[in-house]
Amino acid sequence: MTAITLTRPDDWHLHLRDGVALASVVADTARQMGRAIIMPNLKPPVTNLDQALDYRQRILAALPAESQFEPLMTLYLTDRTTSEDIETAWGSGKVQAVKLYPAGATTNSDSGVTDLRHCEEAVATMARLGMPLLVHGEVTDHEIDIFDREAVFIERVMKPLLSRHPDLKVVFEHITTADAARFVAESPSNIGATITAHHLLYNRNHMLVGGIRPHYYCLPILKRERHREALIEAATSGDKSFFLGTDSAPHARHDKESDCGCAGAYTALTAIELYATAFEQAGALDRLEGFASHHGPDFYGLPRNSDSITLDKVEWQVPAELPFGEGKTLVPLRAGETLGWKMRQD
Numbered sequence: 001m002t003a004i005t006l007t008r009p010d011d012w013h014l015h016l017r018d019g020v021a022l023a024s025v026v027a028d029t030a031r032q033m034g035r036a037i038i039m040p041n042l043k044p045p046v047t048n049l050d051q052a053l054d055y056r057q058r059i060l061a062a063l064p065a066e067s068q069f070e071p072l073m074t075l076y077l078t079d080r081t082t083s084e085d086i087e088t089a090w091g092s093g094k095v096q097a098v099k100l101y102p103a104g105a106t107t108n109s110d111s112g113v114t115d116l117r118h119c120e121e122a123v124a125t126m127a128r129l130g131m132p133l134l135v136h137g138e139v140t141d142h143e144i145d146i147f148d149r150e151a152v153f154i155e156r157v158m159k160p161l162l163s164r165h166p167d168l169k170v171v172f173e174h175i176t177t178a179d180a181a182r183f184v185a186e187s188p189s190n191i192g193a194t195i196t197a198h199h200l201l202y203n204r205n206h207m208l209v210g211g212i213r214p215h216y217y218c219l220p221i222l223k224r225e226r227h228r229e230a231l232i233e234a235a236t237s238g239d240k241s242f243f244l245g246t247d248s249a250p251h252a253r254h255d256k257e258s259d260c261g262c263a264g265a266y267t268a269l270t271a272i273e274l275y276a277t278a279f280e281q282a283g284a285l286d287r288l289e290g291f292a293s294h295h296g297p298d299f300y301g302l303p304r305n306s307d308s309i310t311l312d313k314v315e316w317q318v319p320a321e322l323p324f325g326e327g328k329t330l331v332p333l334r335a336g337e338t339l340g341w342k343m344r345q346d
């Protein structure tokens with residue numbers, strides 16, 4: 001096969017940041033994706049409709065002229081989010097979901113939820129409206145090993161949440177374990193999951209063998225090979241519960257290459273090519289379109305994109321670094337390495 005054409009994909013989990021960082025990265029996503037679910041973990045976080053609408057305007061203003069890209073906004077759930085906040089946001093038609101960050105779990109999650117039981121009313125309202133809860137599924141208990149935090153989250157938080165709210169739409173974001181893949185596959189259709197390209201392509205050896213590679217450090221952390229294999233199986237299974245979410249999370253080079261480096265991988269530049277590489281390695285390129293372009297809108301109850309993109313099977317080199325505003329640079333995943341697929345430019 002020398003080229004593949006698919007319905008234009010969407011990114012159901014994306015960090016665009018703000019200001020000059022936003023201006024540096026947004027075109028990379030807008031070139032490939034029709035829409036993206038925009039994560040609200042700014043400083044301060046996006047916690048109400050007004051903030052979400054303002055942020056949406058800043059994203060639209062940063063887009064290249066003629067871009068049709070549509071940002072789908074989210075609210076950041078806090079212990080103080082009210083039912084009214086939820087209803088107002090949902091009623092606008094511009095806010096598609098609410099994001100749960102357990103307090104302290106990841107980048108900019110200090111205002112996150114300390115105990116989901118503080119959010120019972122807001123969550124019940126979401127269940128009633130059919131508004132999805134997007135979950136960073138890791139416990140933050142210091143006694144739990146970082147490699148076990150997702151699996152423990154399923155038992156301690158996810159299962160009790162779903163037994164209290166069986167109809168709640170939930171997206172288990174950026175799943176990284178066989179445990180999460182099995183949990184989602186066995187759950188009813190109101191439970192979905194996003195899977196990143198980097199978790200499909202890499203295991204923890206890639207990050208830690210032969211030297212520590214900070215650009216592979218993201219949360220949830222890369223796991224052992226058997227988990228990567230389970231993610232590949234889930235993504236290529238045709239199960240509509242699994243869909244594309246890059247979790248592209250830009251941090252300046254100096255913040256990653258540091259004695260306390262930030263978590264997050266920048267994949268937006270080559271997102272669809274990275275997924276194509278993973279699906280091709282698994283002999284499942286025919287399943288890419290469902291995962292990348294159909295399952296996500298179907299889960300969210302939105303129309304699929306009506307245009308398409310084409311990927312050519314050609315080798316090209318990923319740039320070593322990208323501008324990131326004010327003299328800063330950004331290192332994309334696979335910087336300086338070769339990719340075997342390239343999205344055709346219109």
Ligand SMILES: NC(=O)N[C@@H](CC(=O)O)C(=O)O
Nearest residue numbers: 015106107218219249263264
């Ligand atoms: N994935 C990451 O490692 N980092 C994300 C936050 C997140 O999605 O957990 C970020 O905002 O940098």
Ligand SMILES: [Zn+2]
Nearest residue numbers: 106136219220
């Ligand atoms: Zn996360």
Ligand SMILES: [Zn+2]
Nearest residue numbers: 015039247249
């Ligand atoms: Zn994320």
